[in-house]
Amino acid sequence: MKIIPGVTTQVLAARIATELGTRASLCEFKRFPDGELYTRVVDEIKGEEVTIVQSLMADTGLISLLQLIDAVEEAHKTTVVIPYLGYARQDKRFKPGEAISSRAIARGISFAGIVDRIYVVNVHNPAVLRYFDVDAKDLNAAPLIGDYIAQRAIQDPVIIGPDEGARELAKEVAEPHGFDFDVLEKKRISGDQVQIKPKEVSVAGKNVVIVDDIISTGGTIAEAAALLKAHDANDIYVTCIHGLFAQNATLRILNAGVKEIIATDTIQSIFSEISVAKMIADELST
Ligand code: R5P
Numbered sequence: 001m002k003i004i005p006g007v008t009t010q011v012l013a014a015r016i017a018t019e020l021g022t023r024a025s026l027c028e029f030k031r032f033p034d035g036e037l038y039t040r041v042v043d044e045i046k047g048e049e050v051t052i053v054q055s056l057m058a059d060t061g062l063i064s065l066l067q068l069i070d071a072v073e074e075a076h077k078t079t080v081v082i083p084y085l086g087y088a089r090q091d092k093r094f095k096p097g098e099a100i101s102s103r104a105i106a107r108g109i110s111f112a113g114i115v116d117r118i119y120v121v122n123v124h125n126p127a128v129l130r131y132f133d134v135d136a137k138d139l140n141a142a143p144l145i146g147d148y149i150a151q152r153a154i155q156d157p158v159i160i161g162p163d164e165g166a167r168e169l170a171k172e173v174a175e176p177h178g179f180d181f182d183v184l185e186k187k188r189i190s191g192d193q194v195q196i197k198p199k200e201v202s203v204a205g206k207n208v209v210i211v212d213d214i215i216s217t218g219g220t221i222a223e224a225a226a227l228l229k230a231h232d233a234n235d236i237y238v239t240c241i242h243g244l245f246a247q248n249a250t251l252r253i254l255n256a257g258v259k260e261i262i263a264t265d266t267i268q269s270i271f272s273e274i275s276v277a278k279m280i281a282d283e284l285s286t
Helices: 010-019 059-071 101-109 126-131 142-152 164-177 219-230 249-255 277-284
Strands: 002-005 027-031 037-041 049-053 077-082 117-121 135-139 158-161 180-190 193-198 208-215 236-243 260-264 272-274
Touching: 002 010, 010 049, 010 277, 037 059, 049 059, 059 077, 059 101, 077 277, 101 126, 117 277, 126 135, 135 277, 142 164, 142 208, 142 236, 142 260, 142 272, 158 164, 164 180, 164 208, 193 219, 208 219, 219 236, 219 249, 249 260
Parallel strands: 002 049, 049 077, 077 117, 117 135, 158 180, 158 208, 208 236, 236 260, 260 272
Antiparallel strands: 027 037, 180 193
């Protein structure tokens, strides 16, 4: 199998290739003077089984993926791994006239019938996978975060999801290791007073690990961390599957009193401590 890296997901693609006992295929990427992206797969792929690896965290990722799909049209079988499927939060039409972005992207990727199957990692809303015309499977990196926390030997950690939407993730991280877990709950006390606190578990004097699927602007995590500090939490760690770290997210999170930020490598950053490469490689080889 040939592993074809997209322009912004080269490290993870190389790691997946290593797990499979091969090397990522060499590709050429460059920009034309007007900013357009140029992509060329250097290796011969005619009649081969290929796997393209490219996250969609910005428009460049999408263009790179579409170009690579077109470039490998003569492959025998094409798998696309999209470790971070961006635009999945626009999963329906909230206002008349809006694009359902996740559907638009899925339609684009499934174009021309080149792609045979798709893998994503912890997509924000798995329901968007129905928009693809081919089999699309969501892989779960939550156990990897749990294993990482266990291996770091953080004393008696409490796993906290910043909102109800993160409950399942917190549970999947915590349960295999017997960690306590909870989510933060917003309660309206009066017209202009809102109280946010852990629903059931006390965090006073405890080390807390906040888990979320995506960190974008860092607003959600910064608010959660400040609140947990106010409830006398000890050390606060932040973990996520997909670390976008848009704008000043890193500063917002660290300024809120967070000790450490840890992300997976679905999007490469200095916080990518946990690799999803083996999980993806295992799936590709089944
Ligand atoms: C929301 O539903 C997601 O799970 C994340 O909590 C959210 O996308 C994080 O965004 P931000 O970092 O901008 O607060």
